[in-house]
Amino acid sequence: MTGVISEGDQWAYVAAAYGLAALLTGAVLWHSWRAMTKAERRSDALRKDRGR
Amino acid sequence: MHAYANPARFLAIARPLTPWLLGLGMALLFAGAWAGLVLVPGDYKQGETARILYVHVPSAWLGMGGWSGLAVAGLVQLVWRHPLAGIAARAIAVPGMLFTALCLATGSIWGKPTWGTWWEWDGRMTSMLVLLFLYAGFVALTMGDEGGRQGGTLPRGAAVYALVGAVNIPIINRSVVWWNSLHQGPSITMRGSSIDGALLWPLGLTLLGFSLLFGAIVLMRMRRIIADNRVTARLRRMADEED
Numbered sequence: 001m002t003g004v005i006s007e008g009d010q011w012a013y014v015a016a017a018y019g020l021a022a023l024l025t026g027a028v029l030w031h032s033w034r035a036m037t038k039a040e041r042r043s044d045a046l047r048k049d050r051g052r
Numbered sequence: 053m054h055a056y057a058n059p060a061r062f063l064a065i066a067r068p069l070t071p072w073l074l075g076l077g078m079a080l081l082f083a084g085a086w087a088g089l090v091l092v093p094g095d096y097k098q099g100e101t102a103r104i105l106y107v108h109v110p111s112a113w114l115g116m117g118g119w120s121g122l123a124v125a126g127l128v129q130l131v132w133r134h135p136l137a138g139i140a141a142r143a144i145a146v147p148g149m150l151f152t153a154l155c156l157a158t159g160s161i162w163g164k165p166t167w168g169t170w171w172e173w174d175g176r177m178t179s180m181l182v183l184l185f186l187y188a189g190f191v192a193l194t195m196g197d198e199g200g201r202q203g204g205t206l207p208r209g210a211a212v213y214a215l216v217g218a219v220n221i222p223i224i225n226r227s228v229v230w231w232n233s234l235h236q237g238p239s240i241t242m243r244g245s246s247i248d249g250a251l252l253w254p255l256g257l258t259l260l261g262f263s264l265l266f267g268a269i270v271l272m273r274m275r276r277i278i279a280d281n282r283v284t285a286r287l288r289r290m291a292d293e294e295d
Binding site: 017018024028035040 | 108146150164
């Protein structure tokens with residue numbers, strides 16, 4: 001393929017693939033972390049409330 | 053296995069394990085991506101676009117591995133009624149679907165400069181697209197089932213669906229051998245690799261890094277479901293006491 005598509009254009013495809021991977025992986029990590037901490041905080045607060 | 057059926061015992065392991073998987077996964081992923089983008093040379097035929105390999109292959113691995121996990125969890129729930137199996141299956145579904153979509157998207161981005169087309173209805177790409185639809189079906193089946201969420205168990209139909217859908221995994225794996233395809237044949241087999249060692253080693257880092265992150269994501273989602281179940285159970289007990 002080298003010679004058909006310029007090196008700069010090839011890097012654009014690479015950047016798109018890595019950017020998409022970073023975006024989607026980061027989004028699912030952040031969402032999972034946030035949902036977990038929120039749910040565990042709520043569960044702990046209710047347990048402490050019941051303990052009083 | 054039944055020793056870990058107790059969510060409290062599971063949490064005692066999952067809580068300290070989650071940050072380790074996260075930290076190690078990210079470190080390996082960054083190292084692998086850095087090596088894949090900077091240290092290794094471009095491919096002699098495909099040039100720089102071959103670097104997409106280091107994110108495309110791990111996402112394919114996780115999409116297929118995720119469904120294998122889903123099928124095992126479905127089997128474990130159907131046979132042994134392990135309470136964590138349904139929770140694990142629910143936790144795997146969305147990240148599994150996401151990495152399957154990422155595999156298709158990065159493959160498409162790689163396909164355009166290599167084959168001259170974004171998409172081709174060949175065996176590998178079509179069977180991978182079927183996997184994405186299977187994930188979407190599983191998510192739809194289990195998300196609509198709010199009653200079943202209490203305790204985390206799967207509806208029987210969803211567990212059977214996960215098992216039947218596993219038929220697609222060997223089809224994806226063998227598709228490039230069974231049918232003529234634009235997609236290259238298997239590069240890494242039990243007999244070795246057709247990829248030169250100079251290009252191959254960062255793949256080990258990104259494969260392991262993505263796998264550890266996937267493990268961390270699944271653990272976090274399982275912990276979230278268990279916490280939600282506990283809240284629901286406590287609220288129900290409180291309501292019963294007030295009656």
